Amino acid sequence: MGVRVMETVGKEIVVLDFMKGFSSQFATATCVCLGSSLGLPLSTTHCMIGALAGVYVAGKTSWMKQAYSAQSAQADRAEHAGAPDQAKGGFKDDYVKPEAGEASKMNFKTVKKILFWWVITIPCAFSATALCCWVLLRV
Numbered sequence: 001m002g003v004r005v006m007e008t009v010g011k012e013i014v015v016l017d018f019m020k021g022f023s024s025q026f027a028t029a030t031c032v033c034l035g036s037s038l039g040l041p042l043s044t045t046h047c048m049i050g051a052l053a054g055v056y057v058a059g060k061t062s063w064m065k066q067a068y069s070a071q072s073a074q075a076d077r078a079e080h081a082g083a084p085d086q087a088k089g090g091f092k093d094d095y096v097k098p099e100a101g102e103a104s105k106m107n108f109k110t111v112k113k114i115l116f117w118w119v120i121t122i123p124c125a126f127s128a129t130a131l132c133c134w135v136l137l138r139v
Contacts, residue, residue: 005045009048009049009052013052013107014056014106014107020059023055023058024048024051025051027047027050028044028050028051031047031051032047035047046118049114052106053106
């Protein structure tokens with residue numbers, strides 16, 4: 001199931017580019033490290049979904065929209081000027097030009113499925129634990 005979870009998180013929730021991917025990974029790592037240092041049990045997947053939601057919310061702000069439009073304009077200027085590949089983002093074919101409005105796309109259908117299964121997980125874990133305890137007490 002790990003591959004399926006990674007594909008869902010990486011491709012189906014928020015349209016990611018390099019900046020959004022780095023930001024969400026950094027936020028997840030920070031949250032998990034901080035929680036671990038405080039002794040809190042945290043799910044990395046839960047933290048990652050929260051970070052992706054944060055990327056989505058940040059993409060709705062006016063300053064983030066300005067940053068994406070400025071980045072797109074810079075890429076267009078570099079492309080039309082015949083600038084070397086470094087001006088396009090570092091390495092050849094390494095820069096993903098954001099489409100118009102891409103900074104704020106989120107697949108709410110996938111998010112609803114994830115939230116549904118998170119809610120289902122609690123009674124399933126409770127039932128499995130209760131069954132195990134009942135069997136062990138009878139033995």
